[in-house]
Amino acid sequence: xxxxxxxLREVNKSFGKTQIINGVSLAIxxxxxxxxxxxxxxGKSTLFNLISGRYxxxxxxxxxxxxxxxxxxxxxxxxxGLSRSFQITNIFHNLSVYENIRCGALWGSGHKYSFWHRVGxxxxxxxxxxxxxxxxxxxPRRNMSAGTLSYAEQRALEIGITIxxxxxxxxxxxxxxGMSRTETAHAVELIRQVTEGRTLVMVEHDMGVxxxxxxxxxxxxxxxxxxxxxxxxxxxxxxxxxAYLGALHGENNSA
Amino acid sequence: xANLRMPPVNLGRWLLWGSTALLFIVAPxxxxxxxxxxxxxxxxxxxxxxxxxxxxLGQGGMLSFGHAVYSGLGAYFAVHALxxxxxxxxxxxxxxxxxxxxxAGLVFGVLFGYVTTRKAGTTFAMISLGIGELVHACVLMFxxxxxxxxxxxxxxxxxxxxLGLTFGPAIQVxxxxxxxxxxxMIAMFALxxxxxxxxxxxxxxxxxxxxxxxxxxQKVRFLQLVLAGxxxxxxxxxxxxxxxxxxxENVSALRSGGVLLATFIGGTGFFFGPIIGSVVFIFFVVAxxxxxxAWLLYLGLFFLAMVLYAPGGIASLLMMQLPVIRAGRFRxxxxxxxxxxxxxxxxxAGLIGVVEMVYRISDASLDSQMSLFGVGFDAKSPQPxxxxxxLxxxxxxxLRLxxxxxxxxxxxxxxxxxGSEP
Numbered sequence: 001x002x003x004x005x006x007x008l009r010e011v012n013k014s015f016g017k018t019q020i021i022n023g024v025s026l027a028i029x030x031x032x033x034x035x036x037x038x039x040x041x042x043g044k045s046t047l048f049n050l051i052s053g054r055y056x057x058x059x060x061x062x063x064x065x066x067x068x069x070x071x072x073x074x075x076x077x078x079x080x081g082l083s084r085s086f087q088i089t090n091i092f093h094n095l096s097v098y099e100n101i102r103c104g105a106l107w108g109s110g111h112k113y114s115f116w117h118r119v120g121x122x123x124x125x126x127x128x129x130x131x132x133x134x135x136x137x138x139x140p141r142r143n144m145s146a147g148t149l150s151y152a153e154q155r156a157l158e159i160g161i162t163i164x165x166x167x168x169x170x171x172x173x174x175x176x177x178g179m180s181r182t183e184t185a186h187a188v189e190l191i192r193q194v195t196e197g198r199t200l201v202m203v204e205h206d207m208g209v210x211x212x213x214x215x216x217x218x219x220x221x222x223x224x225x226x227x228x229x230x231x232x233x234x235x236x237x238x239x240x241x242x243a244y245l246g247a248l249h250g251e252n253n254s255a
Numbered sequence: 256x257a258n259l260r261m262p263p264v265n266l267g268r269w270l271l272w273g274s275t276a277l278l279f280i281v282a283p284x285x286x287x288x289x290x291x292x293x294x295x296x297x298x299x300x301x302x303x304x305x306x307x308x309x310x311x312l313g314q315g316g317m318l319s320f321g322h323a324v325y326s327g328l329g330a331y332f333a334v335h336a337l338x339x340x341x342x343x344x345x346x347x348x349x350x351x352x353x354x355x356x357x358x359a360g361l362v363f364g365v366l367f368g369y370v371t372t373r374k375a376g377t378t379f380a381m382i383s384l385g386i387g388e389l390v391h392a393c394v395l396m397f398x399x400x401x402x403x404x405x406x407x408x409x410x411x412x413x414x415x416x417x418l419g420l421t422f423g424p425a426i427q428v429x430x431x432x433x434x435x436x437x438x439x440m441i442a443m444f445a446l447x448x449x450x451x452x453x454x455x456x457x458x459x460x461x462x463x464x465x466x467x468x469x470x471x472x473q474k475v476r477f478l479q480l481v482l483a484g485x486x487x488x489x490x491x492x493x494x495x496x497x498x499x500x501x502x503x504e505n506v507s508a509l510r511s512g513g514v515l516l517a518t519f520i521g522g523t524g525f526f527f528g529p530i531i532g533s534v535v536f537i538f539f540v541v542a543x544x545x546x547x548x549a550w551l552l553y554l555g556l557f558f559l560a561m562v563l564y565a566p567g568g569i570a571s572l573l574m575m576q577l578p579v580i581r582a583g584r585f586r587x588x589x590x591x592x593x594x595x596x597x598x599x600x601x602x603x604a605g606l607i608g609v610v611e612m613v614y615r616i617s618d619a620s621l622d623s624q625m626s627l628f629g630v631g632f633d634a635k636s637p638q639p640x641x642x643x644x645x646l647x648x649x650x651x652x653x654l655r656l657x658x659x660x661x662x663x664x665x666x667x668x669x670x671x672x673x674g675s676e677p
Contacts (some may be wrong), residue, residue, distance in 0.1 A: 012629050032441075052467065073466070073471070074466040075466045075467070075468075075469050075470055075471050075472075078467055078468060078469040079469050083467070083468070086464075087571070090461065090463065090464045090467075091461065091464065092457050092460040092461050093460055093461070094456075094459075094460050094466065095456060095457065095460060099453065099456075099457075100649050101558070102453070103453065103454065103457045103465070103468055104468045106450055106454065106470075107468060107469030107470060108468075108469070111450045112450065113450065113454070113470075113474060113475065113478055114449060114450045114451060115446055115449045115450070115451040115452065115478065116449065117449055117450060118445070118448050118449065119448055119449055119450050119452075119453050120448060122450075127596065145368055161464070161468065164468075165468060165469060177416070
């Protein structure tokens with residue numbers, strides 16, 4: 001059996017005395033669409049930040065395609081084939097849509113820090129950027145500056161930048177946050193398309209999206225994975241119902 | 256849509272570069288006075304300096320307070336090379352001396368950039384200021400190489416004339432500077448079109464995201480700074496050839512501040528911004544300093560006005576007019592613009608009067624009898640004070656009204672243009 005796309009071994013993360021991630025062990029197989037759910041403050045985003053190199057774990061190790069990437073910088077992890085999006089839109093605001101996507105595709109083209117190639121002459125990069133732009137439906141907006149796009153368009157661009165580099169492991173942090181119902185349906189379709197043949201890990205609050213897309217679901221509560229399995233198992237899991245859905249009910253009642 | 260290709264030859268761009276080259280060639284034929292030639296030569300060298308500075312500020316988002324370090328050290332190495340050529344210990348064409356300065360700028364860019372570019376933002380600004388002070392202090396501490404306060408002087412008419420060029424006459428120096436300026440302009444523009452240049456923009460906009468698409472932001476900043484150091488060094492060598500002396504002023508904070516001022520006035524958001532800024536700045540420095548002692552004050556006020564009212568610089572003011580001109584509606588703005596200009600000139604005249612009188616009476620060695628705009632008066636009598644103060648006040652009020660008028664027209668045209676889009 002080939003190595004898992006992502007494997008976490010006893011990962012801990014604490015900020016000062018506050019333990020955010022508490023001994024998480026998790027293996028996500030290649031080609032799997034994996035959703036991480038859990039109540040607010042469970043540590044989902046922190047988990048993403050650990051996997052993508054934004055934070056370094058306090059202890060434990062993280063493997064990407066069987067290779068230890070613990071403590072590497074975000075750009076090093078990205079070069080090893082992992083790309084992520086952000087919950088709060090994180091794009092290049094003053095660059096055009098096209099340039100945003102091109103930035104995502106540039107490193108993968110192998111031209112790195114070159115200052116002797118004309119970027120407009122790099123056919124591979126241009127093709128890739130055009131292709132991604134078509135896919136995320138932003139081709140008509142190609143020359144608009146990213147900061148002037150609508151919210152839903154910025155979210156699509158966020159995904160576009162993430163997938164442009166051709167990484168085989170994609171992390172999406174709440175890709176449908178703040179979207180309307182139709183926009184969400186559109187986004188789900190987009191995510192399904194662009195992650196075809198890749199490994200997808202996503203944090204998502206919309207249970208419709210989660211059960212629609214995910215092959216497997218992990219439930220994170222207070223920094224611990226309390227359950228991990230296919231959607232029907234998770235739906236039936238009593239512990240999950242109690243901890244997660246109970247918390248949700250609590251939230252709903254208090255709201 | 257996906258099959259849409261850029262035309263193979265960008266005609267507009269060729270036209271622009273072509274006319275720039277032409278401007279360089281014919282400028283000394285139009286402005287024939289020696290004074291104008293000196294000024295244009297300085298402009299050429301400063302354009303390279305300001306463009307290299309904008310590789311940091313505008314393109315890479317690095318606010319440097321010590322950019323003169325690279326041009327200044329480039330100038331010092333160039334002056335020693337020139338003196339060695341003079342003594343016959345080095346065989347090197349004077350024409351290529353800028354490469355010596357450029358190499359020095361590059362090497363020091365590697366050395367200092369390694370320290371400064373580790374962090375962006377305020378930290379970068381502070382470290383660049385520190386290195387600027389450090390280098391300035393070192394220049395005064397090691398007089399054997401740097402010549403102390405007196406600096407190092409040289410003679411540019413050395414070596415064998417190449418194609419009859421001795422670089423003795425000012426016109427030859429002008430064309431040397433013009434050649435290098437044009438070449439550097441093209442090179443620096445080309446750099447903006449490379450992967451590094453584009454990623455410098457990305458790192459400026461959002462360093463965090465750049466890290467998550469595979470780029471080490473520190474390395475992007477470092478390479479950008481090293482290249483900027485190279486071009487700054489070229490400009491330093493050209494000023495060494497032009498002035499035939501290099502002093503500690505070449506690496507001073509004053510010069511670092513000057514290039515920041517010029518670049519900002521011109522506009523950091525567009526490639527050609529610093530070119531305009533350099534022309535304006537050198538005009539202030541060279542032309543105005545001949546007329547009035549208060550030139551630095553006028554420059555400061557001008558800078559202040561730009562920062563407050565046009566933070567995008569002159570370049571962005573010009574570019575804002577483009578869509579209006581394209582839509583053929585510029586004529587409707589012409590009258591409000593002219594009114595604003597007239598009001599501005601009245602206010603400026605009042606300001607000049609007040610400032611010059613202050614200078615006149617603050618310097619005890621000068622006679623209080625003076626003349627401005629062809630009118631003679633005594634700076635110690637109250638009438639001119641009242642007159643100029645009234646002029647200034649009236650000008651400011653009129654400027655305010657005119658600006659409102661411009662804003663109204665501008666808004667109306669803008670709305671129409673937005674409405675006409677599909």
